[in-house]
Amino acid sequence: MLSSDTSGIYRSWNMSIPQITKPSKLYNLEPIGIGTPYVESLTSYICRLAEAHSVRTGTLVLEEIIPHIPKHYSVRNGKVLYNNSGAINSCGEEASSKGTIIKILQDLCQRKDLSLLTMSNWKNFISLNSLHYTNRRWCPFCFEEWQTKQTTLYEPLLWKIKCLDLCPIHISLLVEKCGNKYCNKTNKHLGGNISIGFSEHCNGWLGIDTDNKENLKFNIKDQTNQGEFICSNLVQLIPIPQKQSGVKIKHILRRNILFLKEKINNQNLGDEIKKVRILLNNFLTSRSNLSLDSLLFICSTFGITISQLLDQEVQKVSLSNYCVTNEKKRINKKETY
Structure with a gap:
């Protein structure tokens, strides 16, 4: 006598409609x-x-x-x-x-x-x-x-x-x-x-x-060294927004700019730092983004890379070199008179 249980003989079929990709x-x-x-x-x-x-x-x-x-x-x-x-x-x-x-x-x-x-x-x-x-x-x-x-x-x-x-x-x-x-x-x-x-x-x-x-x-x-500096930083910049969201990058940028602003507050470090201070304040007090030229200028002034500014911590930045550089500029300027 044949068994009424046929589950072991016939496979079950998937009758759902397959997902077809739009051509x-x-x-x-x-x-x-x-x-x-x-x-x-x-x-x-x-x-x-x-x-x-x-x-x-x-x-x-x-x-x-x-x-x-x-x-x-x-x-x-x-x-x-x-x-x-x-x-x-x-x-x-x-x-x-x-x-x-x-x-x-x-x-x-x-x-x-x-x-x-x-x-x-x-x-x-x-x-x-x-x-x-x-x-x-x-x-x-x-x-x-x-x-x-x-x-x-x-x-x-x-x-x-x-x-x-x-x-x-x-x-x-x-x-x-x-x-x-x-x-x-x-x-x-x-x-x-x-x-x-x-x-x-x-x-x-x-x-x-x-x-x-x-x-x-x-x-x-x-x-010039400036041209090579721009090259190396743009090479670092291009992949960053391909791997993480612009919102996250802006959050990191804002945090780093706050740190840099505190770093140079109440310090007389020369004309370049004064210009950077204006850029940092404008960014923090307005909703507008900085231009690429401004970001590169900030990196050049502080001796950091654009990947550090947009994708990492910048708390280890040292301004000692800039203090010395600007002091030399000030002395040389006096000697020319």
């Missing part, structure tokens, strides 16, 4: 360098996305991005968007036209990490005003190395920051004009015919130009 209209292209100091910029990502679809950058922008921008924004005009394309890399509020471009691309590509390709995650602790450079800039040595190694060409977010003039890897000046003597034009961050590693105007290679190679070598050897 993306455009390729789910992986950004380069997320979590590192050399993360890709959003305008670079747009150019690579167009290349992945075998279309001009202008075609992608005009047919896929602009139609999704709300009608009341002026950047729905392609020329206006191209002329202001540098701001795409430093976009702030989600409600802004540049913030909307992040959302549009994330929907089209079904990604959630494209804000990390901009400076928008800095908005809680750094003023985004005048943060980006107007024209496209690049390091010819980086392009040349990447092409030689057959790695993907791209433009790091670092190259888009206004106060950065040097490539942190080669300590050479970033270039903003095509090396072709018959072209010698600047490029916007986005354009109809723009392609990574090549001039928008003449399609000339932006790597090392043999006619200009000696001048580039000279640039490497002729840099």
